[in-house]
Amino acid sequence: MTEPARRTLLRVAAAAGLGLVGCTSEEAHEEPGPSGTPPPKPTSVSPTPSEIPLPSASPWPFARTEVEPQAKRSAVRLLEALGTWPAGQEGTGPAGERAQAQGVPSASAPGLVAQAGPLLAAGSEATTRVIAAQYGGLLATRASVLVALRQWGRGADGGVEAGGVTVDVRLDRRPGGWQVGELNPSRPAPALARPGALIERVVGHDRIRLPPAADADVRAGQLRPKPLRALLTLAETYEIDVSVVHTGHPRNVFGTSRLSDHTRMRAFDVWAVNGRAVIDPETPDSLVDRFMRAAARAGAYNIGGPRLLGGGGFFSDRVHRDHLHIAFDSDT
Missing domain, CATH: 3.30.1380 (Muramoyl-pentapeptide Carboxypeptidase; domain 2)
Structure with missing residues (x-):
């Protein structure tokens, strides 16, 4: 997983945080085999997908006082869909299908998927939850909605990795309502070696x-x-x-x-x-x-x-x- 400053490997600690228990190689005990010699060391005791489930999806709720509810809803629901997938549904193809299921025209879906960048790099399965969604700008025919996300993904070793991005979603007002036209994910600089x-x-x-x-x-x-x-x-x-x-x-x-x-x-x-x-x-x-x-x-x-x-x-x-x-x- 790239951008280590933005992601924390949870592994067994994540299991504890999710109410599950894992076992590390230090916790495994060797019992002598029938011949009196210890058995071969296990090749891996990393958590598997069945041991540590990802947090469930939790759609962001909208206040009744939204000034442009359809614009914010379009932005939020698209990002939730793009950043959440079950095992075996990673990659740009399934992401494009999820985008189209949120009303993105088929001609526009590949471009938006390409712009999603870090949101699609979480692993073999992922869950995304919105932390906050706010307006970055509102004009008569254009809008910006800023969506802060937290994401959990399945790492190559089967463990859970946590991270997230903030996406500046640009929308255009069409005859049928607000439509997402551009995604601009955050790309923070590396953490300072000596932050102070x-x-x-x-x-x-x-x-x-x-x-x-x-x-x-x-x-x-x-x-x-x-x-x-x-x-x-x-x-x-x-x-x-x-x-x-x-x-x-x-x-x-x-x-x-x-x-x-x-x-x-x-x-x-x-x-x-x-x-x-x-x-x-x-x-x-x-x-x-x-x-x-x-x-x-x-x-x-x-x-x-x-x-x-x-x-x-x-x-x-x-x-x-x-x-x-x-x-x-x-x-x-």
């Missing part, structure tokens, strides 16, 4: 939850010190579910030629606070508003969310009904 205390504190913090691509971005040094320090400050009061940091986000502010603060490594997006999704109508407005004001006190200069707050630095639009954009104006 600030990065280690963020990735190890139990109140800061990072999806695989965002975690890889931070470990690679692709988030500047000021937003890193702000995350730690905010985590003193809140549990923070981050969705996007650097990779997997549009390079420019969608529909413009302006470079995004995510591209400058000066921003992070948050999809849930204290375990409450920003888009969930049951999430108290006061919780989200307090978090946004706390982000401003922590040094953010540009803060987007579902409501326009009074004071400088805040903004709101249709794109930010489902997440909070927290951006900074310094590289240090």
Whole structure:
């Protein structure tokens, strides 16, 4: 499996985490054979597919308050389908069939499958679950939906490997509705050999939850010190579910030629606070508003969310009904 910084080999530890028990070569005991000599050593005791099942698929639920529900649904369901397959259904051919089953025209399916890249490299079988899905941009006829994914795959030795990507899904509005036209998976840089205390504190913090691509971005040094320090400050009061940091986000502010603060490594997006999704109508407005004001006190200069707050630095639009954009104006 490529990109080792983004994938963790679970093997027997995964078996324990899934409530199953495996046996390692160190745990195997040799009993003397009939002739008094030990039997041959086993060639392999790696977990087999029957010993460690992959987590089951769990379709992402959609809030009734989505501003473009059909666009987000098209993006999410396609990625869930492309990134999940049973044993024997790996490869581009079956992936194209899964894409067509989600309404992708047969002429477009091969191109989208080719763009899926790391999402199709998980092994002989795989399960993909969506962690967060948010808008990256919304125009009259074009849209971007950013989908953070976690994926489990069957490795060559039969063990389970966990990883994930964030995909910038581009859609076009057609007469029949929104249609996926392009997939842009995240490709984080390698992790720093010496990340430093600030990065280690963020990735190890139990109140800061990072999806695989965002975690890889931070470990690679692709988030500047000021937003890193702000995350730690905010985590003193809140549990923070981050969705996007650097990779997997549009390079420019969608529909413009302006470079995004995510591209400058000066921003992070948050999809849930204290375990409450920003888009969930049951999430108290006061919780989200307090978090946004706390982000401003922590040094953010540009803060987007579902409501326009009074004071400088805040903004709101249709794109930010489902997440909070927290951006900074310094590289240090």
